[in-house]
Amino acid sequence: MGIAEWRGQLERREVSALELTERCLARIEAVDHTVHAFLEVTAERARADAVRTDAARAAGEPLPPLAGVPMAIKDNLCTRGIRTTCSSRMLESFVPPYESTVTERLWQAGAVLLGKTNLDEFAMGSSTETSAFGPSRNPWDPAAVPGGSSGGSAAAVAAGECLGSLGSDTGGSIRQPASFCGVVGLKPTYGRVSRWGLVAFASSLDQVGPFSLSVADAAEILQVIAGADPRDSTCLKAPVPDYRAALQQPVAGLRVGIVRECFEAEGLAAEVKAAVMAAAEQLQALGCELVDVSCPRFNDGIATYYVIAPSEASANLARYDGVKYGFRAGLDEGGIGGGLGGGANLAEITARSRAEGFGDEVQRRILIGTYALSAGYVDAYYRKAQQVRTLIRRDFDRAFQSVDVLLTPTSPTTAFRFGAHSNDPLAMYLADLLTIPANMAGLPAISVPCGFDAQGLPIGLQLIAGVLEEPKLLRLAHHYETSARVMDNRPAADLVPSAPLVP
Template structure:
């Protein structure tokens, strides 16, 4: 059932919040040993929160919009009193004394924390294999990855271990795992959702968003977490619209652009290409005009990103020095040795790789050649998007060049791993909202994701088109038999 349907059943007393929580806890107990989506399951807290919701309903109090809904939270979002590790030994024992803005808004809306989910260490990865606490598996095929870095959240939703989940998206870390796991994943406009309490990776790129099994549920979560926040200087001070108001409006007259550079790329799986182009035909049948557009620098996004993001990571992760908080090596003779050993032992290989890349790009003599040049290309990418949105309302691409790949298949080749974010990164560089939703399956029965990109703050139109496509395609109703963990 959808969040709206569950809320109605709770109000009628046909189901209790405790029953919803116990159902998901039972599901986690049954399947998470195969998936490893959760780093911590908050059993006692979830049941206590559910009890409060049930008592409020029994007393006749009005229920908040997410009352009793069990949610999972990516473990790079601070949760007061609940360990927040970023899947790193560096923060293995870190218990935040404060709540992130987004999770605070969820709890105020009645949502129930069911647990914290696995991720690539410090959100650096595309497969959830760099976690210090074990890789997450894809529920559709446990021999394959769920994507990353928010693979735990995507897998938890796909496997029915929670109603919805939060992730973070720096270069595709919500949309790519949503594509691999056959769920809906939204990256809002940069600044639409507060980043306060999100452990920073790349501050000019990071954005928080929801995973769910439908666009309607995505709208429910976004409605709660969106909005300005005085604690986040990058938060946009603009009103939050009613996102559900236009979901069913006519699509007639809307124009959607196929970015030709995406479909010409040699790394695009033919099955993915065919499925996405078929989805474009379906949109046309719904009254949308589909045209081809060009974003000449779209495929330059990945090279640009892998200068800017590591540079910002190098600065953000400098705070983990073994002094203020986090892992501290005890086997050291002096402060310099302690800092070196703490960072060497506390960070995994991928995090170290990106810190070194970023430090090099920012070093004297190289900052002009790399970091500043990358920022200039970023401006050109934004300009390409701006020109495209002068002609169309939305842009359409595959979410990922391939479906979920086998675990370990890219472990020895970091560049091939980076290329899985080729189609998602440009939206982050431009700060645009984008959504991934299922559009079909490949010959192995693995989900294929369709990406829609909108102009800044045009989430209402993005969600409108995504919702109506989802309703017409009904992709998951025709999922291959035997692929999904029972």
């Protein structure tokens, strides 16, 4: 059931917001002990949100666009009065005194908060295995990862625990888990959606976006969260178009660029390549023209990213020093310095707090970033990476002179098994090989299910458009989705719901 269909049922009084909320809470109770998508379920808050919607309907008030829609929120978005941990021991007890812009807009639009979802610690990871509170699992196969860093948000939608969710995408953290979990994941243009209240990882790359069961639902959510925000100086002031209306425009005549370098990428699975090329043929059948395109530096994005993102992370995470807020080593053993011998100085408290409060992957990226920014190396690494980033953007600019949208696989493989890359960080990083370039250039990109591998795990198709061309991106993705009907032929899965939440 889509959001528009749900709104129609609600307006016709065929179902109540509280009934849908109770169904979602029951689903969470039934499956989340296995999926572990949620870090915190806000059941009473959800019921109160739903009751307000039903009261407004009973009073004859016009219903807002997301009235009664049960939503889950990645736990790096601040929610007033509700813990926001970033899946880190460092922020395990942090309760924000303010609301992020995107979640505030959701509540104003009538959405229901079901809870906060799991992620890789501080959004650093591609599998949700780095969470300090245990990994989430893929609803299609609990032995497989859901992707990351927004794995909990993707898994919650895939497992039928909510109608939509929010994640953040720094190098593929919405699109890659969407691909692994067989849902739609959208990364908007950098600055299209406010980052105010998003706990920062890499500020020039981070962007908030939706997960959903359909492209139409992604458009519904983006319609609410997009737009200027005076509290975020990087947020664009461009008017927000009608994304929902754009879905119905024709796609015949659009030129779709097949990015050559992506299909020659290291580690690209044959099943993934075949499914994505079949999707390209489906677009051709819809009247699109397929064009071979070269972006020579596309596969350089990953090396560039792992200089720029850790550098920005090392600066953003410097605030967690064990003094102002967050985890402080030794506090449980007698206060400041109590567990450090009693006479510990500030430097010792900070060093110990960061060593104990941050997990291995976060510490690794802080160290990489600190090294890349250090005297004598900043020109060789950070400045050079920024120059390559410019070249990546220029490749995209040239490509969009001849095509409307670019097409690639979302990830080189389907979901891998837990522990498969635990001792090989480079192999883990390659899971984002094909998603990172869009972040480097600040472009909108979407992942849509396009098939399944021999094990029944979903495969994702990635579409990339020019700056602020979300309407074109959503239109093409929607027409592909409704014509290919991939999920109609999905294999059986124990956890994935086989029927809508509401008849």
